[in-house]
Amino acid sequence: MSEKILYSYTGIFDTPDEIIHAAEKASEYGFKNYDVHTPYPLHGMNKAMKLPPSKLGYVALVVGLSGALAALLLMFWMSAVDYPIVIGGKPFFSFPAYVPVMFEVTVLSASIATVLTMLFIFFKLPNNAHPLNDTLYMKKVSSDKYGISIQAEDNKFNEADVRRFLEDCDAKEITAVYYDKEEINYKHKILEPKFIGFLLFTALLTSGVTYFTLNKLLYMPPFDWMMEQNKLNPQATSTVFDDGFGMRKPVEGTIARGFTPYSFSGQPEAAEVNLVNPLPVSKSVLELGQQKYDTFCSPCHGYYGEGDSRLRGQFPNPPSLHSEKIRTWKDGRIFHVITDGQNIMPSYSSQLTVNEIWAIVHYTRVLQRALNAKESDLQ
């Protein structure tokens, strides 16, 4: 223990009224460097201590205005200078749209700045070496007592006078608080080995844990959620087959599920003779046919099969479906053309199912009948 220096004289009171009167007396007496400690904020204490109004409001004002300005500049830069995009037909710099964001940024920056300024600049936290820490006085005033602490650095401070002053105020316990000069002046040095070691340890720990989590743990079952499986993904190289292709052709003589093989490929005449439309002519079939026709056939053949492509000449127009030749074709032949393709028309067997093609055939008949009605239809 080195030399002890007097920090302050403290007095303890039992009720809020007493402490307010004590604070009033202290400010009247002319003390400047004194403080009052209570377990909770007391109304009227500012007035009793004759404290000037807090300057904290100005921090909020300045930071809030800067926040508003920063938000305005940010949005101006982003949406009018750096990357202008028309949004909703509004001008690039449209102030009303910025106002909500400016408002939010103002509130956010002002409140955060106020709290941080209050804690670290006004309250001077963290202050581990304050002389009042770890005193009986501080223990009492932070639970159920009210205390005043008059500091030795005050101009009017005089041990005997202050003791008498506190006695006059009817303070319950009067104690002097001393501090250790070395302890109070002790500063944690930045380059202390302990501190460097702690920093290194923390850095290593956090980066190690992060590396392990992101690069190792996520690839271990069950944390990988079946991301890695013993199968070949499309386009991947195979180690099993000699040619190295992961994607294989189907085994000869097999067909894929739900796939019906077409046996008349390249034989239109045989298809015309052998294939019969299995679907009945019903409303639902015709509606299906119309829907599929409008989707897949109409871009070239036109909605009414007249060969009036709506591709605006970017593609050769197909012949009309109302020609004598096609009207006299049997259903099987039209089925064949759709399934196998003809001339420049590709096969549609991968887009349409067998039933859908047959439904289109029925719908084609409807279109043909509509343009070339028989006498009997008109009666």
Place this chain on the structure above:
Amino acid sequence: MSATQNVDYQKKELPKKFQTVGTVLFVIGLIGVIAAYLTDGSRSAFNNIIMLMFLTSIGLGSLFLVSVEFVAGAVWSTPFRRIPEFLSSILLVLPIVVVPLLFKLGDIFHWMHPEVVEADKILTGKAPYLNVDFFIIRVIVFILLWIIFYYFITKNSKKQDTTFDQSLTKRNIKLSAAFIPVFGITISFTAFDWLMSLEPHWFSTIFGVYYFSGSILAAFAAVTLIVVWLNENGYLVKGLTKDHYYSLGAFMFAFTNFWAYIAFSQFLLIWYANLPEETFWFLQRWEGSWIYFSIGLIFVRFVIPYVGLISQPSKMDPKRLIIMSVWLLFAHWYDLYWLAMPNYSKEGVLFSWIELTFPLMAVGIVILLLVQLSKKNNLVPIGDPKLKRGIDFRL
């Protein structure tokens, strides 16, 4: 029950000059209003609407403040609760202010002409609500409801001055709780009826809230003005402090912000959606000299009171409070003018002696009412059980 409260209140007569000033203003205003109606009937009718909405704001808003005090059990405003009570007596003169309008309805409201409604699909669709009979029924029922609540709430409060009966407070709490929903619905529909339906094709669901925000602000401004003046001149109970002033100022500040929030929300949504059936209302106020008036609204109603009331000392300084509350009352009139007048004069802002007579008469009416009521009643609810606690109120 008859425990006389130990408060330092001596009833003092208001100076005679108030009676004189009120009478002079009222008479000049009345002569001006009659002359205005004789020179330009429909323009006067629009001004009359502004006056009606202004008086409704203060009267109904004050009654709302009284009822909120009862329902919330607030104590800070009890020592000067009589002032909003006096101000809500404006509700009694509303029927007289409405009467000239009833003769001019056709000039004001486009939708009151059956042939116009028939030719217009939108107005036909709105006809079940916007028709003359229902409109007049609404006006009468609303004013009647307000007067009934005014009568009972203030009667109980006055009775307490002599009987010191605490159960009267309880009765008023129940009355106030019943009044608040009535207030919310009627003030919205009043705003729709008198202000929004001036342009019947336009609609804004937040309009009721817009008028509410301005009304409460105007009511607070009127209460602050009178309370601060009376207290500085010693007409109120002893012991009112800066904390009471601060609360009044803080409310004015808060509602200035609330108004700006609502007004901007209304504008932003319409601006963003850009629907022609909504934007034309703002575009109308952006044409000719209205553009300056509209931009002025932002400053008159928001920026100036915001800056004027933002600091703590400004809310505690009686002089500044009086200046700001007078300013806010002016701003409320300005706002109502901005809402109503562009429907009459599409080309630009109109201002002449006609626009001046109506505010003069409104101010005259309010002063005369206050003087009359202060003769018969205490300016402080001396029988209220919350009075002492209200005086002891500290922030």
